[in-house]
Structures are given as C-alpha cells and as structure tokens.
Amino acid sequence: MKVAIAGYGTAGQAAALFLSAQGHEVTVFEKSPVLGPVGAGFLLQPTGMGVLARLGLLGKAQAMGQRIDELHGSTPSGRPVMAMRYGDRREGCFGLGMTRGALFELLRDAWPGAGRIRTGVRIDRYDEATHTLHDSHGQSHGPYDLVIAADGAHSALRATCEKSVRRESMYPWGAVWCLVRADDWATPHHLQQRYAGTRQMLGMLPVGTRPGHEGRWVTFFFSLAGDAVESFDDDALAAMHRDVADIWPDIVPRIAHLRHPSDLQRARYRDVVMASPCRGRLVVIGDAAHAMSPQLGQGANMALLDAATLADCLRDHVDVDRALAVYAKTRRTHVRTYQFISRWLTPLFQSDHAWLGGWRDALFGPMGRMPGARTPMLSILTGEARLGRYGYEARPVDVTPLSDEDEAIADATPASHG
Numbered sequence: 452m453k454v455a456i457a458g459y460g461t462a463g464q465a466a467a468l469f470l471s472a473q474g475h476e477v478t479v480f481e482k483s484p485v486l487g488p489v490g491a492g493f494l495l496q497p498t499g500m501g502v503l504a505r506l507g508l509l510g511k512a513q514a515m516g517q518r519i520d521e522l523h524g525s526t527p528s529g530r531p532v533m534a535m536r537y538g539d540r541r542e543g544c545f546g547l548g549m550t551r552g553a554l555f556e557l558l559r560d561a562w563p564g565a566g567r568i569r570t571g572v573r574i575d576r577y578d579e580a581t582h583t584l585h586d587s588h589g590q591s592h593g594p595y596d597l598v599i600a601a602d603g604a605h606s607a608l609r610a611t612c613e614k615s616v617r618r619e620s621m622y623p624w625g626a627v628w629c630l631v632r633a634d635d636w637a638t639p640h641h642l643q644q645r646y647a648g649t650r651q652m653l654g655m656l657p658v659g660t661r662p663g664h665e666g667r668w669v670t671f672f673f674s675l676a677g678d679a680v681e682s683f684d685d686d687a688l689a690a691m692h693r694d695v696a697d698i699w700p701d702i703v704p705r706i707a708h709l710r711h712p713s714d715l716q717r718a719r720y721r722d723v724v725m726a727s728p729c730r731g732r733l734v735v736i737g738d739a740a741h742a743m744s745p746q747l748g749q750g751a752n753m754a755l756l757d758a759a760t761l762a763d764c765l766r767d768h769v770d771v772d773r774a775l776a777v778y779a780k781t782r783r784t785h786v787r788t789y790q791f792i793s794r795w796l797t798p799l800f801q802s803d804h805a806w807l808g809g810w811r812d813a814l815f816g817p818m819g820r821m822p823g824a825r826t827p828m829l830s831i832l833t834g835e836a837r838l839g840r841y842g843y844e845a846r847p848v849d850v851t852p853l854s855d856e857d858e859a860i861a862d863a864t865p866a867s868h869g
C-alpha cells in the first residue's frame with residue numbers, strides 16, 4: 452500500500468518502522484524544517500519496551516537510557532506519599548528513563564527511509580473523496596491507500612474525524628522542564644517527586660545518555676498552572692528557584708545554572724478523547740488520538756502500542772477497512788482506561804483543590820502497602836491496567852526476550868541497568 456504518515460514523533464516513527472518492514476511504501480511528512488525531538492525526557496514502561504523489543508531495539512534503548520526500579524513521592528518534610536517498586540509487579544520488571552533525543556535517534560537510525568522524510572511540510576487537511584493530503588502551502592499529496600495522523604496533541608488532521616471527537620480541551624495545568632547533568636546522582640534508579648499540596652510538584656527522572664553530550668542526565672520538571680507556563684519569565688524563574696529551595700533543598704545546586712526562562716522548556720497538556728480514531732482510510736494515533744496529562748507517564752508508550760497494534764491489524768487483515776475497524780476495537784479498552792484514570796488522578800497532583808492533596812498524602816502511602824490496592828496501583832504504573840466490562844484487570848505485557856545481540860549491547864553498559 453501507499454501509506455502517508457503526518458508527523459514524525461514517537462508514534463509516526465514507530466509506525467514508519469513497522470509498516471516499511473511489512474513492505475508498504477511509506478511517505479512521512481513532518482512540519483518541522485529540521486528533524487529532532489522537542490522536550491527533555493520520559494519514562495518508558497514495560498508496554499513501550501515490549502514494542503521496542505519487537506523492533507529489535509530494546510537492547511540499544513537500555514544501553515542509552517536509565518533503568519528505573521522505584522518511584523518515590525514525598526512531601527517537603529520527607530513524609531512518604533508514594534513508594535512503588537516495579538519489582539513488586541513481577542520479578543525483573545522495570546521502567547526505562549530516556550532522553551527524547553535518545554529515543555528519537557534510536558527510531559530514526561533504525562529506519563532506512565529516514566533520509567527521505569518530507570520535512571517542513573505541515574499537513575492541514577485530508578480529502579476523503581480523493582484520498583489526498585493538503586499542506587499549508589496549498590500543495591496536494593497522494594492519493595494514498597492509508598493515511599496515518601500522528602501529528603500530536605494539537606493535530607490538524609483530527610478535524611477530519613470531527614464527529615468522533617468527544618473532548619479536545621487544553622488542560623489547566625502544565626510544567627516547565629529541562630535536562631540537567633547528573634553523573635553523580637545518588638539514586639539513578641529512582642524517579643523522585645516532591646508534592647506540596649496540589650499546586651506544587653517537582654520531580655527528577657534519571658534518563659541516561661543524551662545524544663551529542665557526555666555523561667548521564669536527569670530530567671527536572673516543575674509543575675505550573677497553565678497561564679503561568681505561558682508567562683514563564685525572569686520573575687517566575689526566580690520564584691521557581693525559591694520554591695525548589697523550600698520544597699527540595701537538596702537539588703538546589705543541580706538547577707542553580709538555570710538563569711534564563713528559555714533554559715527550561717514549557718509544556719501545556721491537552722485532553723483528547725475520540726469515540727473512534729478512524730474515518731475512511733484515515734487513522735489517528737498517538738497523542739493526536741488520546742493526548743492526556745503526562746502524570747501517569749504513558750503517552751509515548753501508548754504511541755508505541757498504537758503503531759504496533761495498527762501494524763498487526765494490517766498484517767492480519769487484507770481488507771484495510773476491516774483492519775482499521777479491528778485496530779479501533781483492539782486499542783479501545785486500554786486507551787479508555789488511561790483516559791479515565793488520568794482524568795481522575797491528575798487533580799490529586801495538579802489542581803487548585805488543596806484538600807485533594809491532604810487526602811492523597813494521608814491515603815496513598817497506606818494504600819500502596821495494602822496488597823489489594825498495591826497490585827492495581829502497580830499495573831497502572833506499568834501501563835498494564837484495563838477497566839473492562841467486568842471491572843479492573845491487569846494484562847501483563849509480553850515483552851519479547853532480548854535477542855542475543857540485544858542482550859550483549861545491554862550488558863555492555865552496566866550503568867544503564869545496574
């Protein structure tokens with residue numbers, strides 16, 4: 452098939468790899484004139500790592516990233532709120548912190564077609580009748596047998612499925628974030644967060660190596676209300692430094708070099724819910740289909756799962772319409788589960804409802820120690836939770852074992868998986 456992919460983020464990158472490997476003729480359009488990731492780092496879960504394993508890239512990912520074994524959240528006084536160990540989910544389970552640059556390069560270098568990506572082309576519209584794409588310069592492209600909208604949370608192509616879009620709103624909160632060098636970081640296997648009520652949250656996520664730079668890195672993030680993200684200026688930066696000194700004095704030296712607002716990237720979140728991600732021969736994947744607050748650390752993992760599932764459906768069904776219908780059905784429960792949990796959990800960490808913070812601080816710790824609650828909490832973290840017709844269930848991800856070659860690459864870098 453002739454396949455067009457709009458957007459070369461994680462979803463588009465993975466889709467290009469899977470579909471090219473199936474022999475389809477893939478054309479990628481990316482609006483940025485220069486290819487590259489935007490943002491600092493993220494946490495890959497066993498779900499996302501399972502997809503990387505299928506692509507034969509998990510060993511390299513482990514070598515580039517940082518194995519994360521535990522998540523710790525506490526109040527400024529050091530009182531534990533959250534303590535979760537991946538190993539309690541099952542033996543050998545872990546997360547993987549990665550810089551966006553590392554994941555981007557890993558997926559790009561694995562795709563022989565990367566040199567032919569049509570950069571600087573912003574796709575504005577899909578014409579269902581002619582199966583063509585139209586860009587912002589008035590040029591048309593195609594026709595295509597299949598169009599994949601992987602154009603992120605602010606997707607232009609989502610409008611093609613207008614009737615399916617149930618929710619498309621800007622989240623009232625966001626964050627500023629950046630990478631800081633941390634070769635001697637004392638807890639390289641822990642994601643650490645500090646919460647002061649629900650209006651203040653900051654975190655340090657070890658993410659391993661950064662392409663083009665030496666050493667190992669940690670993503671620092673600092674939560675802000677949406678309008679404060681937009682207007683983040685010198686005064687706001689000074690206020691951030693004061694808040695960090697109050698909430699988590701230990702990390703003050705790590706961020707002391709951040710002297711200009713542009714030293715940090717800004718992120719606003721979107722909340723997107725679609726009844727169906729498909730319309731005709733167009734399928735919407737990744738954040739374009741289900742953007743949510745990153746509190747649960749699932750977005751990139753879900754983008755990878757979308758791409759892998761779509762490829763499976765196209766492989767198993769010769770009829771494209773049928774393949775897309777099966778794709779929508781296959782991904783529905785998982786996507787809805789995380790949309791639901793994200794909507795309910797995020798206000799406990801980012802909102803104006805201070806009482807929710809007190810409730811969280813009082814209950815999360817004991818809940819995490821109760822076997823009946825700990826298992827669901829862990830499966831939510833690892834990306835394996837589903838809310839089905841019969842209530843909650845956890846579906847473990849079948850992470851394909853590393854190939855011998857992958858194993859050797861991962862073993863060669865003990866720092867990454869300690």
Ligand SMILES: Cc1cc2nc3c(=O)[nH]c(=O)nc-3n(C[C@H](O)[C@H](O)[C@H](O)COP(=O)(O)OP(=O)(O)OC[C@H]3O[C@@H](n4cnc5c(N)ncnc54)[C@H](O)[C@@H]3O)c2cc1C
Binds near residue numbers: 495602626
């Ligand atoms: C602060 C923050 C922290 C996060 N932490 C995590 C985490 O720990 N774990 C996790 O799994 N996820 C995390 N996420 C979410 C994750 O970043 C996203 O879910 C993921 O990047 C989505 O990938 P995507 O390919 O769908 O979209 P994107 O990465 O946004 O890629 C979309 C691409 O499409 C291009 N594009 C856009 N419009 C057009 C157009 N009209 N035509 C052509 N090209 C276009 C863009 O330039 C971009 O390259 C976090 C997000 C934020 C903001």
